[in-house]
Amino acid sequence: MTTAKPDERIQKxxxxxxxxxxxxxxxxxxxxxxxxxxxxxxxxxxxxxxQGAAGWTHFAAPVGIVAxxxxxxxxxxxxxxxxxxxxxxAGLMAGNLISELGLGVWPSMLITITFxxxxxxxxGLLVVRTGLPSFIxxxxxxxxxxxVNLAVTKMLTGTVRVDGIDVAPDFEDARSWFATKIDxxxxxxxxxxxxxxxxxxxxxxxxxxxxxxxxxFASGGDPNAARxxxxxxxxxxxxxFVLTSMAAALVGIMTLLELRGMQAGQGxxxxxxxxxxxxxxxxxxxxxxxxxxxxxxxxxxxxFAAIGIxxxxxxxxWVSTFLGVILFLAVLVNTWLSKRAKGARx
Amino acid sequence: MSAKASTKNLTPSxxxxxxxxxFGSVVALREVSLAVxxxxxxxxxxxxxxxxxxxxKILSGVHxxxxxxxxxxxVAADFNSPRDAMSKGxxxxxxxxxxxxxxxxxxxxxLGNEPKKxxxxxxxxxxxxAKRVAxxxxxxxxxxxxxxxxxxxxxxGGERQAVAIARAVYFGANVLILDEPTSALGVRQSGIVLKYxxxxxDRGVAVIFITHNPHHANLVGDxxxxxxxxRMTASFxxxxxxxxxxxxxxxxxxxxxxxxxxxxxxxxx
Numbered sequence: 001m002t003t004a005k006p007d008e009r010i011q012k013x014x015x016x017x018x019x020x021x022x023x024x025x026x027x028x029x030x031x032x033x034x035x036x037x038x039x040x041x042x043x044x045x046x047x048x049x050x051q052g053a054a055g056w057t058h059f060a061a062p063v064g065i066v067a068x069x070x071x072x073x074x075x076x077x078x079x080x081x082x083x084x085x086x087x088x089x090a091g092l093m094a095g096n097l098i099s100e101l102g103l104g105v106w107p108s109m110l111i112t113i114t115f116x117x118x119x120x121x122x123x124g125l126l127v128v129r130t131g132l133p134s135f136i137x138x139x140x141x142x143x144x145x146x147x148v149n150l151a152v153t154k155m156l157t158g159t160v161r162v163d164g165i166d167v168a169p170d171f172e173d174a175r176s177w178f179a180t181k182i183d184x185x186x187x188x189x190x191x192x193x194x195x196x197x198x199x200x201x202x203x204x205x206x207x208x209x210x211x212x213x214x215x216x217f218a219s220g221g222d223p224n225a226a227r228x229x230x231x232x233x234x235x236x237x238x239x240x241f242v243l244t245s246m247a248a249a250l251v252g253i254m255t256l257l258e259l260r261g262m263q264a265g266q267g268x269x270x271x272x273x274x275x276x277x278x279x280x281x282x283x284x285x286x287x288x289x290x291x292x293x294x295x296x297x298x299x300x301x302x303x304f305a306a307i308g309i310x311x312x313x314x315x316x317x318w319v320s321t322f323l324g325v326i327l328f329l330a331v332l333v334n335t336w337l338s339k340r341a342k343g344a345r346x
Numbered sequence: 347m348s349a350k351a352s353t354k355n356l357t358p359s360x361x362x363x364x365x366x367x368x369f370g371s372v373v374a375l376r377e378v379s380l381a382v383x384x385x386x387x388x389x390x391x392x393x394x395x396x397x398x399x400x401x402x403k404i405l406s407g408v409h410x411x412x413x414x415x416x417x418x419x420x421v422a423a424d425f426n427s428p429r430d431a432m433s434k435g436x437x438x439x440x441x442x443x444x445x446x447x448x449x450x451x452x453x454x455x456x457l458g459n460e461p462k463k464x465x466x467x468x469x470x471x472x473x474x475x476a477k478r479v480a481x482x483x484x485x486x487x488x489x490x491x492x493x494x495x496x497x498x499x500x501x502x503g504g505e506r507q508a509v510a511i512a513r514a515v516y517f518g519a520n521v522l523i524l525d526e527p528t529s530a531l532g533v534r535q536s537g538i539v540l541k542y543x544x545x546x547x548d549r550g551v552a553v554i555f556i557t558h559n560p561h562h563a564n565l566v567g568d569x570x571x572x573x574x575x576x577r578m579t580a581s582f583x584x585x586x587x588x589x590x591x592x593x594x595x596x597x598x599x600x601x602x603x604x605x606x607x608x609x610x611x612x613x614x615x
Contacts, residue, residue, distance in 0.1 A: 211460040211469040214449075218457055221446035228440060230429070230458030288448040 024294035026334040027281045030326065031297050031304070038308030047311045050187040055311075060303030061192035062087075062251045063270070064296050067277035068203045069244040071295035074278050075207070076237050077220035077287030078127060078134040082119070082141035083248045083274055087267030089145045090116055090252030092153050095162030095262050098171075105165070105174040105257075113249050119145070120245025124238030134241075146268055153264040160264040165256065178250075179257035192254055196296070199247070203292035216240065220287025276323060277302060280330040301326060356383050357420045359521050359552035360405065360436065365414030367400050374400040378414070378578045380571050382521060382552040387543060389563035390556045392573035398556050401573070402525055405554065406438040407431030419520070437519035439510045439527065447499030451491060454498045455480040455513050483516045484509065489542070504535030508542040515546050522546055523554045528562050537608045540566050544613075565609040 039048040046052045066083055073080055090112050097108035123141055127134045153160060165171060178195075181188040207213040215236040218226035223233050248267075256262045279285060280301060281294025305322050309315075358381035366376040375397045382388045392398045403409040404416065407425030416423045418434050425431045428438065445454045456476050463472040480494045489508050491501075498506055507527045514522050524543065528536040543566050547553050557563050563570060572580040 209471055209473070211462065211471060214453055214457060214460055214471065217449050217453065218446045221448045225446050226457065228428075230432075284448075288446065 022282075022291070024282045024291045024297055026330060026337050027294050027297040027301070030280070030330050030333070031301050034301055034304050034308075034326070038304055038312060041308070041312035041314075043313050044311050047308055050185045052307060052311065054184075054187040054189045055307040056300070056303030057193045057196070058190045058303075059306040060299040061190060061196040062254060063273050063277055063302055064196045064299030065192070065199050065251050066244070066248050066270070067274040067281075067295040067299050068199050068292045069240070069247040070271075070274040071278035071281060071283045071290050071292055072203060072207060072216055073237075073240040073244050074275070074283045074285065075220050075287055075290040076216045076240050077223065078237055078241070079138060079275070080120075080123065080241060080244045081135065081138040081271050082123065082145060083138075083244055084267045084269055084271030085142050085145045085149065086116055086119065086245055086248035087252040087255065087270055088149050088262065088265065089119075089267070090249035091256035091262035091266055092149055092162050092252075092264060094253050095165050095256050096153070096156050098165045098168050099162060100156045105168050105170045109174065109253055112253060113246055116245045116249030116252075117242050120242035121238065123245065124241030127241070128234040128237055142271070150264045161261055162256075163261040166260045171257075175257045178254045190258070192251075195250075195254075196299075200292055200296045207292055212236065212239075217288060220284075220289075222288070273299075273302060273323075276327045280327055282334045298330075301330075358382055358417075359384055359419060360423075360554075361415075361417045361420075362404075362411075363415040363417075365404065365411045365416060367404060367409060367412045373576055375404075375411075375576050378571075378573070380578075380581070382554055384520065384552050385547055385550045386568040387547050387553040387555055387566050389567035389570045390554060390573060391558065391560060391563055391570060393558055395575070396573040397576040398558075398573060399525075400576075402438065402523055402556060405431070405521075405523055406436060435518055435520035436523065437514035437517070437521070438523040438525065439507065439514055440525050445498045445506050445510060448497050450495050451484075451498050451501070451509060452477045452480040452494040455483070455494070455509060455516075459517055479516070484512050486512075502535055502538070503531050504538035507531075507539045511539075511542045511546055515549055515551055519551060521552045521554065523556070525556050526558070527555070528557060528559060534608075536562060537612070540609055541612050561606060565606065565613070 035048075042048065042052075046055075066087070070080060070083055093115060094105075094108045094112040097103045097111060098105055103111075119141065123134070123138055126132070126137045130137070150160065153162060157163070178191065180191045182191055182194070183189075207216060215226070215231045215233070218229070218231050219233045219236045226233050252262075252267065255266065274295075277298030278290065278295045280298035281291065281296070283290025283294060302323060305319055305326070309319055309322065361381040363379050365378045367374050368376075378397075378401065380388065380390075390398060390401060400409065404411050407428045407430050410425070418436065423431075423434070425434075431438075446457065449457070452473075453476075456479075460469070461472040461475045461479070462468075462470055463475075464470050477494050481491065484491055484494075489505065489512060498509060501509070507524075511522065511524070511527075527539050527543075531539065540562060543553055543555060547566075547568075555563065555566065568584045570580075570582040570584075571578060
């Protein structure tokens with residue numbers, strides 16, 4: 001059969017163009033440039049080594065875990081601005097369940113993740129049922145949770161902080177899964193790095209190798225066409241809201257276990273880091289295109305900046321400015337690359 | 347091709363008898379009768395507001411008729427949703443709402459009907475099969491793509507319609523309803539779509555081609571239904587009609603000699 005062998009015309013697509021077509025290509029290029037820049041500017045000699053890696057992954061892993069799911073959600077055409085505050089909500093909720101109500105760490109985690117799933121479900125159902133922009137719906141959730149975090153924490157603890165969870169009997173047990181350190185070549189890495197890598201692989205598989213992934217792209221690319229083809233667009237989006245919220249809750253619990261406590265304001269503002277990571281990684285803000293690996297690279301770039309700037313003995317206060325510039329440049333380059341790759345068709 | 351037009355002993359794939367539809371006091375459609383047969387192209391012509399959309403919606407299961415009979419393969423149709431119609435082999439290709447531009451051709455081809463491997467509930471895509479089948483099926487319809495991995499948005503409008511048609515045919519459509527597939531396209535692109543309408547017909551599909559362009563209808567149609575203000579004003583067989591009559595029967599019509607020539611070349615192949 002003639003069609004079984006590769007079409008000879010495919011050869012005309014050069015490897016370079018193939019790479020350019022990948023949504024995360026721009027981010028990878030940017031990551032290399034930024035990594036090299038900080039390696040050169042480094043004053044400690046550690047940035048490019050394992051010790052530096054332990055540092056930037058410590059920052060990047062919790063961002064990356066949520067950013068991956070935020071990216072999937074954005075590919076499906078929706079935002080979740082409540083993902084940052086959910087990190088705080090989950091940490092505070094699990095913390096209060098453990099220290100104030102005296103529940104075990106594991107049941108507290110289960111309740112917290114379930115609760116986060118329900119918040120995601122509410123976000124999703126409100127978006128698909130009312131037809132309101134998810135930007136507005138989740139902005140509302142963001143503020144509702146932000147208030148709840150502060151009020152309930154003060155009500156229960158009398159302060160703005162949850163503490164004393166490390167006296168729980170299964171605390172160390174849970175910590176060994178979610179917040180311990182692992183030794184690689186003499187440098188101690190947070191175990192969250194493994195979770196981050198695991199989620200990157202899982203989400204990439206989900207997005208590119210499953211029917212659900214097909215539906216994610218279709219829901220964001222053209223919801224009407226998707227619906228006409230029989231894709232359950234609403235269910236796909238709601239599922240992603242649930243997953244995003246649960247991923248944020250997992251990071252909240254990891255943070256709680258690592259810090260042995262949680263501030264009521266924790267997580268607020270993080271939602272923008274997730275969106276930046278996804279956008280830098282080549283996820284289209286209008287939906288329909290993007291990748292999980294891209295979000296991971298985006299989070300890694302943030303880690304480079306967070307560690308590289310102090311290593312270079314630059315003023316830490318400039319980290320946000322740096323990220324802002326990177327976001328702008330990355331989206332500019334990504335847009336240009338994808339236009340070129342599509343327009344050229346070669 | 348006119349040999350295919352012999353329909354005396356066949357059961358129609360789909361038949362309407364004196365079908366009407368009213369929305370409250372507004373009568374959108376009345377006394378429409380038509381029968382479509384496998385391997386034939388039935389053209390429904392009419393200007394804007396003639397009732398074409400209402401007719402499509404009845405045929406594709408969006409609305410139920412208010413009066414008259416609607417049978418599919420001789421059995422009374424009782425559709426509550428487009429999914430019901432689809433399960434009876436009636437596929438509708440809407441003009442702009444057929445494909446997702448940023449997704450690859452093979453992903454679009456199988457969208458909503460993805461082939462799975464291993465344990466089905468896991469929903470793992472059988473990508474190799476999807477790519478192979480998409481390429482083969484498109485080739486069978488005469489669409490030769492060098493790479494089904496390219497985003498469908500990089501194809502021309504006509505080619506995209508063609509992919510949507512090939513998809514409907516592959517997923518077992520007995521009746522293919524095309525809603526103004528050429529109205530947003532240029533002459534050349536329209537030619538591509540008309541060619542695939544004939545390709546679908548040759549595979550034994552009953553095609554309902556809705557258009558307001560009598561030239562396009564004349565090029566591919568075996569029978570012609572004219573709608574005007576919700577009524578069926580005329581019905582012709584291919585043998586008994588000439589283009590001028592069609593144009594006259596319809597309000598308006600524009601010159602498309604180039605296209606006529608192009609399609610005649612294709613038809614004579």
